[in-house]
Amino acid sequence: MLAPWRSPLSSAIHRNRSKPYSRYFQLATVTTEGYPANRTVVFRGFLNNEQNSLKIITDTRSAKIQDIEHQAIAEVCWYFTKTREQFRISGNLQLITAAQTDDNLQLARQTTWHNLSAAARAQFAWPNPGKPAADQAEFDILPPDADTPLDNFCLLLLTPKKIDHLQLRGDPQQRCLYILESDRTWSVQPVNP
DSSP states (O other): OOOTTHHHHHHHHHHTTTSGGGGEEEEEEEOTTSOEEEEEEEOOOBSSTTOOOEEEEEETTSHHHHHHHHOOEEEEEEEETTTTEEEEEEEEEEEEOTTOOOHHHHHHHHHHHHHSOHHHHHHTTSSOTTSSOOOGGGGOOOOOOTTSOOTTEEEEEEEEEEEEEEEOSSSSOEEEEEEEOTTSOEEEEEEOO
16 A cells, blocks of 8 residues: 555656656665765665655665664655655665565566666676775776676665655645554654744
């Protein structure tokens, strides 16, 4: 069942689709030392039409993997300039790696890989992220096969537990909290901006 926040988020995505940067949001995790770590990632859609999990991709060689393995929680901050809306989405993270045993999740990983551009797939064959700069020649490679994800390609799922939706248009501005309750239903509470 679709969560009640999916409609306003889908509307914001649709209404801002002419702005290519509207697919980008900030993902904050917690490092093993307890510090916040924030980076910009690309929204790759929802797991499927009945799931509320947001899809992100990452490289298993990146620093965020250690953060997630240490503490699999995150918050997204997603701002849409055209409609002047902000969504803060908090929830649990799940890494879908080559070792994933769930067939449906492995299929989601493979489909996400297949749907990437050749240039995006090629980045997963580049030298290790965060290491000393490699020679330029190591970046000049042919894109990997579209049907076979590289082992270091990871589908990252964010399953929301709380959404804070702020609409900056209007006087007063509108703000609503969506919270996943223990019985798996969503409470919806308009609050002061």
